[in-house]
Amino acid sequence: MKLIESILADAPSITAIRRDLHKHPELCFHEERTADVIANALTAWGIPVHRGLGRTGVVGIVRNGSSDRAVGLRADIDALPITERNEFPHASSIRGRMHACGHDGHTAMLLAAAKHLATSRNFDGTVYLVFQPAEEGGGGAREMIKDGLFEKFPMEAMFGAHNWPGLKAGQFAVKTGPVFASSNEFKITLKGKGSHAAMPHLGVDPVPAACQLVTAFQTIISRNKRPLDPGVISVTMIHAGEATNVVPDSVVMEGTVRTFTLELLDLLARRMRDMTEQLAGAFELTAEFEFRRNYPPTINHPAESDFVRRVLIDMVGDDNVQEFEPTMGAEDFSYYLLDKPGCYFLIGNGDGEHRTGGHGLGPCMLHNPSYDFNDDLIPLGGSMWVQLAEQWLNTPKP
Template sequence: MSPIERIRRYQDELTAWRRDFHAHPETGFEEHRTSALVAERLEAMGIEVHRGIGRTGVVGILRNGRGNRAIGLRADMDALEMPEANDFAHKSTNPGKMHGCGHDGHTTMLLGAARYLAETKNFEGTVHFIFQPAEEGQGGAQAMVADGLFERFPCDSVYGLHNRPGMPVGHYGIRAGAMMAGCGFFDLHIHGKGGHGARPESTVDPVVCGAAIVSAFQSIIGRNVAPNDTGVVSVTGFTAGTAYNVIPETVSLRGTVRAFRTETMALIEARMRALAGSIATGFGATAELDFREVTVPVVNGVEQTALIADAAAAMVGEAHVDRARIPAMGSEDFSYMLAERPGAYILVGNGEGAAGGCEVHNPAYDFNDAAIPYGAGILAAVVEKELAGHDR
């Protein structure tokens, strides 16, 4: 019996857990109820529990046999700061907060894998169940790593997953190398000289300067990044004056940058600084750029990618495993764990159409409970495959 088939035996209970998490969303570093429930359920499975890792993170430890290798399995727990538009019974009860990315499902999948492994113990070694807070741009993975995650809970490899709307339930997607982009956020403040809109010659107009900088930023990918590389520069905010007849003193821009290589991210930042500074000088203004790394790229190990893809194919068939998934410009802070230990990050089909096709970060999104056994199953299967009853 495959892990998927066995986990289906208690899917109703897992579904109830998932919907309870969905109804009580908690955002980054505020996952107190979620963490407490996770710890309580792990302990009920006979799993050793450690709380407060990276503030609100939880790590469970399951050992079996005499194997000396250890695997980390990670799920994120936090919700988003956004309202929910659904009207089903398990909709959010916390106004302005919503599980709009499926972390309620990821947490449940890891709990399902933990139950399966605690019951079957078809492995030799140690499994660390890593329940991470604050994935949504608040540095939860970094907080756990800084709190000694891999010193306190040594792992030879680490695995994570994410649901993928539009991919059929029972399908998986993965690739070796860069799987998701690194992310940077930026704020640019332009200082000019304000004045009357009818007398622009007496001003240094930061609006015109800002518009020129926005346009120039769009040249970076096309003219500075190699054609066989890629990246994104998006200005997503432009804040200027408030009166029709007043040229403002300052303008503020904000936005995001994405790239699959840290070297490309550094190149983009350098070009942004050079362009903003020189263009502002040309207009007689000044520009200050605050550029912040949010995540590094998600880079899957070759060996670990093959191993988890093989485990998936053994359960659902090779035709249902995309081993050359197109990398995504979205970002994921699991990258900081992969920067510390080799591992892989796999996508799990959330379904198509009304059942699971709504994109994440949408107020109408809901995780598809039919995907639970497949996520839990692949996490369990990779443990059984990598810790297959002998030391390596």
Template structure:
């Protein structure tokens, strides 16, 4: 635990940074204050700082030795549109916005690693510290990649990390291959012909058609997807009608799908579209189906997963690292970075029970500050092992 003890020396600083960011949450592509704070701290560490990718993204670059190898470390900065119910001093002062997923902690941990490495340049090569906006809902990671992140900051691998409530502080969990699912979103608008509820034969009822289509979509998972693979199709919103005795003109359905396999992702989209359009035609109405691929699956590459496991075990011991964690159906836009470069996404414990045990995306959540030196030390350990000093 020597490296973790070293990072505890700046735990008070990381806690201050984290709580300040928590108190002033900013959502997708609006992280102006957060980006200013991050950039200012990186500059104070003596780093070369770059801004502007994905509007509010920040990249700090640190070089040591003479090596030409480089890796990227990524943290997300954005908050959620959620009203906080906590009462501590660092609760949100921005109404309707809250750091309910721990991105404040992720940012503080990566800043802590940057601070330590800038003072102790015991590696050979370049580390790019990537602070990403808009992880929640708008896939800022994809925007950074599309705007040339890895062309401007070439790396051989990129690594990400997320806190996980329910895991003890000082533990890690990861797996090779699919780690988190895709997150696609769909909308279907059905246009029929309205009429009196007493005379349905004179109408084309979009509500009836919507019910049949939603049910039929579930057959895709039951009868089209390989049983050894996974998929979820969830229709989460239906809007139609105005009163009890009128058959409406239109019906609207929206929802989300999740998979771990890009081929299954293709299959789900194709079959949903075919079912929606053909069944709508059978019911005598028009269908407008929109399918948006917002988050690809987060798939860890084998070699880089091995590096992440080795760094975590060197830090906390083999018994505290689960290298075969069950994949999660939640999504993470770090998957877009992993499509562009090999890398690994790992979970670190946020605590069990009281402090740190509250689930993310909950108005009572708060990042556990005792996890800050653990996460920062993991980043330092990974850099030291991936970019070792030359003898």
């Protein structure tokens, strides 16, 4: 395993930053203190900083030589609205907020790389260090792009990584093509006519229609799409009624839809709308159908994925670079990949043995109240970012 000595030496101080961020989590678009910590560290290392893209985003600029080539490295910085169950000293100090996805660790790994890049400058070109807010549902990547990220900081490619519990520390996973699904939400309101539950014939009951609609949606998955195309429709909330002896006059259904392609997403959304409207008509109801497209699918570019794989194999060996098994979860790094070539990959976080005394019950999984980032990854992740940036800029442009 090829780790950079200066990053190993700095690991305790970077770990202290990581644990400070973990103790003071901030939710999407409210990462003011977090952005201050990042900007202050970069400035102390002589790295120029630009702030304000995506409201609370921070971009560090490390230049060297005369080349106009540039590459972007991204870390997300926001926390989740979860109450932490851990009780170790760096556990969240704010009830209802927690770094349960490791964005504090992603930030720490990129900061470790930033310090070394600023000191060594063993490259010809520019490295843009993108510290992005609001990955957890806010679309911070989209907002940074809207605010001119790629115009202000023109780059050839963009790279990002996420820690992955269950994948051994010291291992990575990479894949060309779709790796995270699109994330979309729907809300359906079926309106009928309320009545006494003893006299349902005097009303128009929307509940049976809602029950049939839940089942009907699954026939879209099993009968309308190709079996080889992954897709998920999940009805996750149904709200109706206020009393046991009253037939409600409306039902509200909500949930998510996930696909790896926009073409399949178009099909599912169209069929869901058609089923809702036609089934409502058959039950003498009226229907309102809302469909909100959130994150697009994350689709890695072939050349950039191959480049990442080569760099990682050189670092940790072929046996420790696995094939990324795609997940139906979503990731807003997808927005960058719509505009720029790049790759989003995984770094193993282990199984939770790294957690010190005081951690809560349950596995060390993402979005779990007992999660904590594995600080042993900081030297590995920092070295990874340095080698990716240096090799990209020091290799002839593809």
